[in-house]
Amino acid sequence: MLNTSKTVSDVIHAHFNGLTRAERQLAESLLENYPVSGLGSITTIAENAGVSTPTVARMVQKLGYKGYPEFQAHLHQELEATISNPIAKHDRWAADAPNRHILNRFAEAVMTNLRTSLGELKTASFDEAALLLGDRNRNIYFVGGRITGALAEYFFTHMQVIRPKTTLMSSNASAWPQYVLNMQAGDVLVIFDIRRYEADLTTLAKVAKANKVEIILFTDQWMSPVAPHAGTCFKLHIEAPSAWDSSVVTLFVVEALIEAVQSSSWDETRERIHTLEGLFEQARLFRKPK
Known part of the structure; x- marks a missing residue:
């Protein structure tokens, strides 16, 4: 099962030694300008890495994703998280926040950050x-x-x-x-x-x-x-x-x-x-x- 707390980069690094030579070439291409390098079509990603389209499909499944669309969706989520401004970020938290005191919610988040x-x-x-x-x-x-x-x-x-x-x-x-x-x-x-x-x-x-x-x-x-x-x-x-x-x-x-x-x-x-x-x-x- 895919660990959603990890970034796509984490997942690639964790599986790198188990990849084939072509898949490693693809992984290195994706990491070179991460995460932007993974935002194109599957054909574009393959061409940029100098591998075949089936290689891309096989590797993302080997990483634990159901297919290329899910793999790319995770990259989009990461990119959105990295560029979100304070107003957008506050609105997202406010919508998801449990109905508890801020001190407890903040402490829980910080302790999770520290443990992780x-x-x-x-x-x-x-x-x-x-x-x-x-x-x-x-x-x-x-x-x-x-x-x-x-x-x-x-x-x-x-x-x-x-x-x-x-x-x-x-x-x-x-x-x-x-x-x-x-x-x-x-x-x-x-x-x-x-x-x-x-x-x-x-x-x-x-x-x-x-x-x-x-x-x-x-x-x-x-x-x-x-x-x-x-x-x-x-x-x-x-x-x-x-x-x-x-x-x-x-x-x-x-x-x-x-x-x-x-x-x-x-x-x-x-x-x-x-x-x-x-x-x-x-x-x-x-x-x-x-």
């Missing part, structure tokens, strides 16, 4: 990201979009305390070339990009990767176009009964990474925090208890 995301998250990817972020020989850059820029700033603020060589990039794409100018091979670029993906972030990722910069991506279950350029990708579930997507799971993973990095070099981190507290004292930033 953790079930799909590979600990090896998490450990690899923590290792990159903790390497003091690398410069770390953080950037996000119109909404996710706040998450990038939050991550940067903590990492700046833990280690040197951290930079928060401006959300203004016209300023990015100056940052890229200073990036060296082996540096790390942390990108936050969720649905209604921002084209400028994809351009930035392409340029950074060409300069051999390591990219860590935080995205959603539908996957930002940045994903093919990222060495480490956190694919996290974000839907909630709201006009806006939820950042709870993304923030959870960010905070877990912060702890992993600071604990890996606690002696140095503790010394930096001690020095910083002295600077706060001199600046009289915080009120002293009476």
Whole structure:
């Protein structure tokens, strides 16, 4: 039975090793410009992949779909979900929402997101990201979009305390070339990009990767176009009964990474925090208890 909680991309990846050579060629063609590459007619899809029409029909059935129309219907649903604006999204949730208090409904959605995301998250990817972020020989850059820029700033603020060589990039794409100018091979670029993906972030990722910069991506279950350029990708579930997507799971993973990095070099981190507290004292930033 087909698992409707998974994207078509997930299904393709899960079945990839069991596909024939022609079917793998088709799968790679579909994933290359996903999901748009799968929105044409079955004949067009076959021609673009250089395979026969029967190959397309056989593969979609092997993936668990009743036929090509059902396969394509799922792609259309995904595409609609990724481009839905806040008003359309709120109307959809409001129509389907059970008659319960928003706190309970929201908590249920967030907990489902967390369980699903953790079930799909590979600990090896998490450990690899923590290792990159903790390497003091690398410069770390953080950037996000119109909404996710706040998450990038939050991550940067903590990492700046833990280690040197951290930079928060401006959300203004016209300023990015100056940052890229200073990036060296082996540096790390942390990108936050969720649905209604921002084209400028994809351009930035392409340029950074060409300069051999390591990219860590935080995205959603539908996957930002940045994903093919990222060495480490956190694919996290974000839907909630709201006009806006939820950042709870993304923030959870960010905070877990912060702890992993600071604990890996606690002696140095503790010394930096001690020095910083002295600077706060001199600046009289915080009120002293009476």
